[in-house]
Amino acid sequence: MSDSKAIFLKDATVNAADGDQRAFIRKALGGYYLNRDLQKARYRDWERARDAASMAKWSAVNDLANVLEKFVGNFERNGGVVHWARDAAEARAIILRIAEDSKAKAIVKSKCMTSEEIHLNDALEKAGYGVVESDLGEFIQQLRGEAPYHFVFPCMHVKREAISELFTKHLGTAPTDSPEELTMIARRHLRQLYVDADIGITGANFLVAETGQISITENEGNARLTAALPRIHIALSGIEKVVNHLDDLSVLLPMLATAGAGQPMTCYNTLYSGPRKKGECDGPEQFHLVLLDNARTRLLADPEQRDALHCIRCGACLNVCACTDACPVRIDLHHHLLHNRRNAAKESPTLFDRVFHHGFNFVIKRPWLFATGGRIFRATLPLLQKLPVPYMRAWMKTRDLPKAPARSFRDQWKNENV
Amino acid sequence: VRVSLFVPCFVDQLTPQVGLATAKVLKRLGHEVEFRSEQTCCGQPSFNSGQWDVAREAAIRALGVFRGAEVVVGPSGSCVAMMRQFYPELLKGTPHAAEADDLASRTFEFSEFLVKKLGVTDVGAKFAKKVTYHDGCHALRELRLKEEPRQLLRAVKGLELIESEEGETCCGFGGLFSAKFPMISTAMVQVKGGALARTGADYVVSSDPSCLLQVGGWLSREGKPILPLHIAEVLAHDA
Numbered sequence: 232m233s234d235s236k237a238i239f240l241k242d243a244t245v246n247a248a249d250g251d252q253r254a255f256i257r258k259a260l261g262g263y264y265l266n267r268d269l270q271k272a273r274y275r276d277w278e279r280a281r282d283a284a285s286m287a288k289w290s291a292v293n294d295l296a297n298v299l300e301k302f303v304g305n306f307e308r309n310g311g312v313v314h315w316a317r318d319a320a321e322a323r324a325i326i327l328r329i330a331e332d333s334k335a336k337a338i339v340k341s342k343c344m345t346s347e348e349i350h351l352n353d354a355l356e357k358a359g360y361g362v363v364e365s366d367l368g369e370f371i372q373q374l375r376g377e378a379p380y381h382f383v384f385p386c387m388h389v390k391r392e393a394i395s396e397l398f399t400k401h402l403g404t405a406p407t408d409s410p411e412e413l414t415m416i417a418r419r420h421l422r423q424l425y426v427d428a429d430i431g432i433t434g435a436n437f438l439v440a441e442t443g444q445i446s447i448t449e450n451e452g453n454a455r456l457t458a459a460l461p462r463i464h465i466a467l468s469g470i471e472k473v474v475n476h477l478d479d480l481s482v483l484l485p486m487l488a489t490a491g492a493g494q495p496m497t498c499y500n501t502l503y504s505g506p507r508k509k510g511e512c513d514g515p516e517q518f519h520l521v522l523l524d525n526a527r528t529r530l531l532a533d534p535e536q537r538d539a540l541h542c543i544r545c546g547a548c549l550n551v552c553a554c555t556d557a558c559p560v561r562i563d564l565h566h567h568l569l570h571n572r573r574n575a576a577k578e579s580p581t582l583f584d585r586v587f588h589h590g591f592n593f594v595i596k597r598p599w600l601f602a603t604g605g606r607i608f609r610a611t612l613p614l615l616q617k618l619p620v621p622y623m624r625a626w627m628k629t630r631d632l633p634k635a636p637a638r639s640f641r642d643q644w645k646n647e648n649v
Numbered sequence: 650v651r652v653s654l655f656v657p658c659f660v661d662q663l664t665p666q667v668g669l670a671t672a673k674v675l676k677r678l679g680h681e682v683e684f685r686s687e688q689t690c691c692g693q694p695s696f697n698s699g700q701w702d703v704a705r706e707a708a709i710r711a712l713g714v715f716r717g718a719e720v721v722v723g724p725s726g727s728c729v730a731m732m733r734q735f736y737p738e739l740l741k742g743t744p745h746a747a748e749a750d751d752l753a754s755r756t757f758e759f760s761e762f763l764v765k766k767l768g769v770t771d772v773g774a775k776f777a778k779k780v781t782y783h784d785g786c787h788a789l790r791e792l793r794l795k796e797e798p799r800q801l802l803r804a805v806k807g808l809e810l811i812e813s814e815e816g817e818t819c820c821g822f823g824g825l826f827s828a829k830f831p832m833i834s835t836a837m838v839q840v841k842g843g844a845l846a847r848t849g850a851d852y853v854v855s856s857d858p859s860c861l862l863q864v865g866g867w868l869s870r871e872g873k874p875i876l877p878l879h880i881a882e883v884l885a886h887d888a
Contacts (some may be wrong), residue, residue, distance in 0.1 A: 247791075247832035259839075271650045358697040411831075552837070554790055565790065569697065576699030588700040595658070595689040595707060622828035629835040630827075632868030633663055640656050640665035644684050 259387050260550050267547075273495065284486045285561040287479040288541035291440070292471060292486025295531060295540075298440045299522070302473050305443025309505030310440055311518040318525050319349035324467055324493065325521050326351065326432070327358055333463055333517070335360065335429035339421075341365040341454035342446075343434030343468050344382045345523060351432070363424050365453040367417050374401050383491045383546040421453070431457035431515070434536050435468035436487065436543070437475050438520075444502040445520070448484055450492075464506070470522050471531075471540040476500075483543060490559040491545035506561040514585060538562050602641060609635035650767070651681040653715060655723035655732065655756070656742060658690035660858050667858050670885035671759055672723040676774055677887070678763075688714045693731040694824050702738060708736045712748050719768070721756040724881045726788025726857045729758040734791050759881055760856050764797040770804045776806030776886045780878070781850040782840070783864060784817050785857030798856050798880050805883060815844035822863035838867040846873040856880050 246252065251582065255258055271277045291298045303313050315324035330338070334339065338360050353371075356363045364373040368385035372378065374397050379385035386394075395406045404416045423430075433454050438448040445466055449456045458464050488494040507514035531537055541560045548557045554565040576584065594600050608615075612635040616627050626632070652675050656668040672682045683798050692707025711732065715721050723729045733753045740749040752815050763769045780801065788794045802810050821827065821837025828834075845853045853868070854860050865877030 243830065244832045247836040253836065346808070358715055395699060398843060490858065554785075554786070556790060567700075572699035573701050574699075576701075582701060584698060588695045588698060588703045591690075592703045592706055594691075595692075596710060597847075598687050598689055601658070602691040609662060622825070625828045625831040629870060630838070630863065631869040633862070635663065636665050638665065639688050640661040640668040641684070644667060645686070648684075 244403075244467050255390065256388060258550055259384070263611065265552060266487060266495075270493055270495050275487075278487060280482055281559055281561055283482045284543075284559055285541060287411075287474055287476075287483060288543070288560050289538070291474045291479075292485055292531070295470065295473070295643075296454070298473050298475055299470060302438050302440035302443060303522075304519060305440065306438075306445075307443070309443045310508065311443070311505045311520055314519060314521045315524045316521055316525070319523075322349045322467065322521050322523050322525070323351060323354040326329050326467070329463065329465060329519055330355070330358070330360060330392045330430060331645045333429060334369055335463065335466050337361045337363075337424070337428045338430045338432060339363050339424055339428035339457050339461060340369075340432040342369050342385070342455040343432060343467055344379070346432065347378060348469075349467075349523065351467070353648065358638055361520070363421070363428075365425070365457055366449075367414060367451060367453075370417055370421070371397065381546060381549055382544060383549075388516075389513050392555070414558040425460040426459075428461040430465060431459075431461040431483075432467065433458050433463045435520075437480060437483060438468060438473040440475050442474055442477055442502070442504070444504045446480055446484070446499050446500070446502055448487060448497040450498045453497060458501075459514060462515055463517045463519070464503075465519045466503070466523045467520065467523065469527055471523055471527050471542075482600050486559045487543050487545050489558065492549040492627065535616045538569055539567065600603070602639065605639055609637075609639070651683065651719045652762075653669060653718035653721045654682060654684045655688065655691075655715070655728065656684065657723065657725045657728040657858065659862070660724065663862070664879070665851075667719075667724050667879040667881055669797075669883075670879065670881035671722070673885045674763075674774075674881055677849045678767065678769060678772060678886075679772055683718075685714050685718075690721065691728050691731045693728060693735075694738065694788050696735060697824050702872075705739050705743075707750065708739050708824055709745055710735075711736070712745060712752055715752055715756075716748075718755065720762070721752065722759055723756070723761040723763045724858065724879060725858070725860055726758050726785045726794065729756055729761075729765045729788035732756045732776070758792055758794060758856060759803055760788075760798040761794050763789040763846045763884075764800055770800045772801065772804070772883045772884045775806040776883050778851040779809045779811055779849065780852045780854045780883065781811045781813045781845055781848040781857040781875075782816065783813075783820065783845065783853055783857075783859045783860055786819050787856055788856050789810070789817060794856070801880065801884060802854065804880075805886075808883070811850050813844045813848045815841050818844070820863045822860050824859070827863060834863070838863055840865045842871065842873065846875050848875075850875055852876050852878040854878050854880050854883055 240332050243270045274280050314325045316325055352362050364370045371386040371394055391408055396405045398416050399406055402420055433447060435445045484500055485496055488497045506518040508517055530540055541562055543560055545559060548564055552556045555563050557566055594604055616622055620628055662669045676684050691711055692704040696704035722764050733756045737753050757766055802808055802822040816842050819837060820841045821834040826834060853864055853875055861877035868875055
């Protein structure tokens with residue numbers, strides 16, 4: 232068994248059995264469902280908005296090389312510096328080099344899921360930099376020493392009391408159960424850190440090709456401070472975040488807010504157009520953009536799953552049982568699950584599965600064997616339920632089986648229709 | 650219409666009454682019903698497990714079984730979706746592609762066949778019970794059936810239809826998934842089954858007998874006073 236599979240099975244067993252935690256998450260999501268549906272209802276036609284959003288992403292992704300080139304040209308004209316990273320290691324090396332060249336010490340970050348993808352914090356901390364997450368949820372997760380739980384709501388699983396305890400332990404503040412007070416504690420703590428930081432690292436929600444701007448949408452204003460106060464701004468983005476036109480944001484931004492958080496719009500929507508220019512009184516001296524491939528071009532080459540690059544990271548599919556209907560940009564999620572399983576079975580077949588399915592196939596190709604096997608199965612079902620038969624036992628642990636009928640459908644049909 | 654029954658393998662072996670009820674309703678409406686006994690399983694377990702080469706063999710076999718049938722009707726959204734949506738995908742680019750498309754165009758889920766193909770909503774059934782309806786994922790999301798089974802149920806004399814809070818939520822069955830990941834599958838049926846039980850209905854009705862195995866199995870284990878019943882069984886009730 233692979234490590235990730237073992238971890239998954241262990242976590243699934245623990246979390247599925249934790250009724251309190253599940254009820255807590257369900258309650259939080261209940262509020263999300265309500266707001267999401269309220270906001271969806273405010274669209275004149277949500278389905279057509281989905282079409283438009285999907286089309287905006289499709290037209291950029293299907294012409295990715297050209298659109299990216301156009302974006303980069305405009306971004307550089309605005310005074311930014313572009314770095315291409317083939318994989319996570321290259322992206323980390325680029326960011327470390329910028330930090331070293333600029334003799335930076337302190338780094339502040341706003342929410343950037345791509346930095347989780349490349350395990351950036353680990354690399355920066357190992358190299359001796361102080362790194363602080365400035366998004367409230369991410370800040371809490373960083374103090375807890377955990378990766379974000381969800382990419383829109385990083386600490387949605389953590390209860391208020393636990394956050395208070397965490398702040399008391401790490402920041403020495405007095406316990407409180409007021410969300411406002413907890414927010415103020417983090418805010419007071421973070422303010423000076425923006426001022427002290429040499430580098431601000433952000434993600435990017437969209438890269439606008441026609442203007443060379445980076446769009447960042449957020450609720451807390453921390454990304455603005457992260458991008459504006461330190462003398463160097465580094466944005467890290469996957470190459471698939473590019474869109475053709477500024478106008479595309481008119482559907483993508485509200486859609487991201489609605490599908491992601493049940494909001495009509497996120498509170499702060501900013502377009503970043505390069506470093507401080509001559510005569511401007513603020514903004515970073517340097518503005519770097521790291522464009523990450525990390526297997527995205529491999530995905531692009533796969534016509535079956537290419538549409539996964541349309542993802543706008545709203546996280547809507549994490550909040551429900553993932554299916555295509557959940558995705559605002561119509562990524563064919565549930566069919567990709569089937570395709571992934573097929574690919575996985577082909578790449579690393581498990582002996583058990585091969586034997587099981589070939590055996591099953593041997594039986595179903597022979598109706599007489601299927602009928603006989605069925606008869607034996609039904610006759611021995613009461614006994615089978617008591618024996619440690621692998622799949623049967625897993626089923627029987629929480630569920631009953633119907634009482635096996637004496638005669639199958641085919642037997643009854645034969646008697647009635649002779 | 651001459652209807653060829655497509656009886657899912659586990660219905661054949663575990664809940665034959667569903668197949669019999671399907672035939673009964675169709676016959677009552679004046680249709681001829683046949684059952685081709687060479688049929689076994691449509692191959693969905695292998696398909697869902699990623700074993701497409703194995704599933705392809707089952708699909709090719711099924712094409713032969715149902716060759717020449719006027720229409721194929723099955724009392725399962727999930728097995729019908731396999732035949733209708735996934736056979737063409739499995740057999741795309743093979744010499745069987747055209748026949749797979751052809752079979753797909755002649756294959757219907759039971760409630761869909763009645764409402765969309767025959768234009769019937771009142772099949773003359775009586776069933777004076779409170780029922781709640783569970784949408785199976787394949788029927789809802791692959792076959793896009795939501796109103797059809799409800800139209801049929803509303804036309805049943807004496808029947809009271811109560812919607813549950815989690816009508817469209819997945820029951821967590823997913824075939825082998827329910828046994829390979831029993832903890833997740835159980836967590837899902839706890840959400841679904843709990844909502845179904847809270848409706849106070851006598852029966853949970855679905856067009857998918859596989860979902861009914863899952864919710865019925867859990868409800869029974871938990872001792873909840875609500876029983877699983879296939880929509881064909883409801884529609885077959887005439888006394």
